[in-house]
Amino acid sequence: MLPLLIGLVFAAVMQLVVKPNIGDYPAKLVLDIGIAISLAVSLTMVNGFTGQFSMGHAGFLAVGGYAAGIVTYYGSQRIWGDRATHGGILSGRPLAIDPATLPLVGHGDWLFLAALVVGGLVAALLGFLVGLPSLRLKGDYLAIVTLGFGEIVRVMIQQTNATLKPQDIAWEEVYPALPRPAGVEAVASYAFDVIDPATKLGRTVYQAVSDTPAWDVLTHVGGSLGFTGIPKYTSLFWVYIVASITIFAAFRLKQSTFGRAFLSIREDEVAAEAMGVNTTRYKVWAFVISAFFAGVAGGLFAHTLGVGLSAETAGFLKSFDIIIMVVLGGLGSISGAVIAAVVVTVLPEALRDIPQYRLIIYALALILIMIFRPKGLLGTHEIWDRAVWKRVRRRGGSEPGKAKGGSSP
Amino acid sequence: MLEVRDVSVSYGAIKALHGVSLTVEQGQIVTLIGCNGAGKSTTLRAISGLVKPSAGSIHFEGKPVSRMPPHEIVRLGVVQAPEGRGIFSNMTVRENIDLGAFTRSDKHAIAADREKAMELFPRLRERISQNAGTLSGGEQQMLAIARALMARPRLLLLDEPSLGLAPQIVQTIFKIIRELNAPPPRGAGTTILLVEQNAHMALNIAHHAYVLEVGAITMQGPAAQLAASDEVRKAYLGGR
Ligand SMILES: Nc1ncnc2c1ncn2[C@@H]1O[C@H](COP(=O)(O)OP(=O)(O)OP(=O)(O)O)[C@@H](O)[C@H]1O
Ligand SMILES: [Mg+2]
Numbered sequence: 001m002l003p004l005l006i007g008l009v010f011a012a013v014m015q016l017v018v019k020p021n022i023g024d025y026p027a028k029l030v031l032d033i034g035i036a037i038s039l040a041v042s043l044t045m046v047n048g049f050t051g052q053f054s055m056g057h058a059g060f061l062a063v064g065g066y067a068a069g070i071v072t073y074y075g076s077q078r079i080w081g082d083r084a085t086h087g088g089i090l091s092g093r094p095l096a097i098d099p100a101t102l103p104l105v106g107h108g109d110w111l112f113l114a115a116l117v118v119g120g121l122v123a124a125l126l127g128f129l130v131g132l133p134s135l136r137l138k139g140d141y142l143a144i145v146t147l148g149f150g151e152i153v154r155v156m157i158q159q160t161n162a163t164l165k166p167q168d169i170a171w172e173e174v175y176p177a178l179p180r181p182a183g184v185e186a187v188a189s190y191a192f193d194v195i196d197p198a199t200k201l202g203r204t205v206y207q208a209v210s211d212t213p214a215w216d217v218l219t220h221v222g223g224s225l226g227f228t229g230i231p232k233y234t235s236l237f238w239v240y241i242v243a244s245i246t247i248f249a250a251f252r253l254k255q256s257t258f259g260r261a262f263l264s265i266r267e268d269e270v271a272a273e274a275m276g277v278n279t280t281r282y283k284v285w286a287f288v289i290s291a292f293f294a295g296v297a298g299g300l301f302a303h304t305l306g307v308g309l310s311a312e313t314a315g316f317l318k319s320f321d322i323i324i325m326v327v328l329g330g331l332g333s334i335s336g337a338v339i340a341a342v343v344v345t346v347l348p349e350a351l352r353d354i355p356q357y358r359l360i361i362y363a364l365a366l367i368l369i370m371i372f373r374p375k376g377l378l379g380t381h382e383i384w385d386r387a388v389w390k391r392v393r394r395r396g397g398s399e400p401g402k403a404k405g406g407s408s409p
Numbered sequence: 410m411l412e413v414r415d416v417s418v419s420y421g422a423i424k425a426l427h428g429v430s431l432t433v434e435q436g437q438i439v440t441l442i443g444c445n446g447a448g449k450s451t452t453l454r455a456i457s458g459l460v461k462p463s464a465g466s467i468h469f470e471g472k473p474v475s476r477m478p479p480h481e482i483v484r485l486g487v488v489q490a491p492e493g494r495g496i497f498s499n500m501t502v503r504e505n506i507d508l509g510a511f512t513r514s515d516k517h518a519i520a521a522d523r524e525k526a527m528e529l530f531p532r533l534r535e536r537i538s539q540n541a542g543t544l545s546g547g548e549q550q551m552l553a554i555a556r557a558l559m560a561r562p563r564l565l566l567l568d569e570p571s572l573g574l575a576p577q578i579v580q581t582i583f584k585i586i587r588e589l590n591a592p593p594p595r596g597a598g599t600t601i602l603l604v605e606q607n608a609h610m611a612l613n614i615a616h617h618a619y620v621l622e623v624g625a626i627t628m629q630g631p632a633a634q635l636a637a638s639d640e641v642r643k644a645y646l647g648g649r
Contacts, residue, residue, distance in 0.1 A: 257511065260508055260511075261511065264500075266499075267497035271491060273480055274495065275556070275560070277480055279480075332499075380499045
């Protein structure tokens with residue numbers, strides 16, 4: 001519990017003390033870093049701990065983002081009749097409100113928290129559905145299937161409908177059969193396009209926002225135009241509390257018997273099975289847990305100012321970014337993933353003036369890493385492990401972490 | 410205790426076992442000897458559920474196990490120290506040993522068993538927080554056996570525990586195998602199925618022996634009797 005408390009304080013300090021003192025642009029960068037950390041550490045749970053190479057992590061990111069977006073976009077509309085943020089100081093103060101009267105945590109923050117959890121759960125469910133069949137595959141096959149999964153999510157998002165925006169529609173149009181109450185002129189309603197079964201022609205019907213059940217809005221997330229208008233709750237506080245929880249969960253996992261089962265699968269799947277580890281089950285669990293945190297990070301991403309949530313969020317390029325972080329940091333190293341998340345997020349900003357070289361420098365950095373540190377910056381170790389420092393000190397000597405077992409004749 | 414009946418195993422087009430039958434009685438050491446590629450490891454893998462037989466049946470204490478997944482077979486008490494050891498090289502010795510007890514949740518008994526394993530292999534105690542991948546071959550073999558013991562096996566399957574080890578360490582390992590098998594006051598009374606290239610030593614400690622040749626059992630009998638037979642002496646004990 002103590003580490004979580006520290007995380008809470010750290011996140012609050014980031015929002016209340018650090019943010020006001022560093023300016024908007026660095027603050028946005030720090031926020032991106034925090035989300036990247038959550039993504040990299042969550043992918044580490046699959047690719048690093050169990051050694052399964054998943055390449056569709058952005059699929060979970062996008063699904064979590066869309067699910068969370070639906071909760072706040074349509075939930076906000078239903079509760080407050082608008083899509084503004086209703087958060088407190090911790091989720092960034094809305095300019096219009098007098099700071100003195102603003103609470104630390106607003107009602108909107110609870111909605112946002114619920115949205116993050118929903119995003120995580122939906123992604124986790126998908127992780128289960130994807131994991132179950134595909135984790136019977138190994139190596140390249142798994143990589144290809146998970147890559148395909150990300151693309152499927154991308155295409156499916158493109159097929160969704162436009163976002164529903166409420167309009168004020170005359171009472172008679174919405175409720176033709178009901179007498180109009182005195183003083184009511186119009187009703188806030190969503191417009192739905194339906195096909196009339198009799199005439200086979202399309203027409204628009206209006207349904208009051210308060211009458212629209214949740215499942216009717218599920219597919220209205222913007223299609224190829226992207227999901228716009230999501231209230232922007234994401235703040236440094238939220239980002240770093242999620243990052244802290246993700247890191248904490250990863251460490252607990254790594255040290256628990258449960259997580260040891262993950263690691264044993266990475267080390268030697270047959271031996272793990274021979275020790276009584278139900279490898280298929282644990283691989284699916286790894287996928288589910290990892291997808292959950294990716295989904296939560298997706299929720300953060302969706303509610304970030306200046307971010308356009310679109311089908312491309314699920315695309316291969318985004319997955320690739322996260323994989324680079326995990327591979328760069330060392331498959332299985334949590335601190336390595338964190339460091340790499342910082343580097344990979346800051347690097348493009350540092351190269352802002354020469355964007356055309358970004359991918360080249362990426363590729364070059366990767367090749368260099370693979371040549372000089374084939375196991376990533378930290379290998380499977382953490383930054384404070386003695387083995388890491390011994391290796392740094394004795395460069396060129398034998399690498400203790402590198403020796404593989406069973407090498408006798 | 411263990412009944413293997415007419416078991417056949419294929420790897421794709423390669424048929425590794427054709428109709429192998431063998432029995433292991435409770436409390437015995439049974440050895441399975443044979444040349445390279447005879448199918449010894451395949452037999453153990455089939456018993457552990459790591460490969461599925463295409464024909465035949467395997468019963469452990471009367472229960473059919475040939476369709477069970479390996480992790481459930483471990484829970485019945487059939488534990489293997491696999492060929493090539495299969496240790497988790499990026500984990501410490503301690504973590505390896507603890508993973509051996511993966512199917513158990515009795516913390517105190519696990520700690521006691523860990524202590525027992527250390528007494529059996531004092532070398533492992535010295536290396537307890539070292540990465541298993543950095544152990545010597547002999548130490549890795551000790552670790553593989555210690556790890557298997559942590560599951561409290563009722564039937565322990567050992568696949569060439571002496572492979573690639575110096576004669577002195579081989580002696581130690583065989584001494585430990587005999588101790589494990591000894592009835593309770595002295596040892597654990599563990600039943601052992603031992604696969605070995607070193608036929609001489611294996612026949613020396615075993616009660617019963619089977620000879621496997623290209624996927625089929627060609628000879629069997631009390632170990633002493635087999636050790637005395639001409640064919641076995643010619644083929645596996647270096648003639649004379
Ligand atoms: N995974 C596999 N795929 C294909 N063929 C295999 C596989 N494993 C074993 N074989 C083949 O099955 C046969 C029996 O192999 P097995 O490993 O059981 O032999 P062994 O008796 O244990 O030999 P050794 O003493 O060398 O360990 C061999 O011909 C081998 O080439
Ligand atoms: Mg073998």
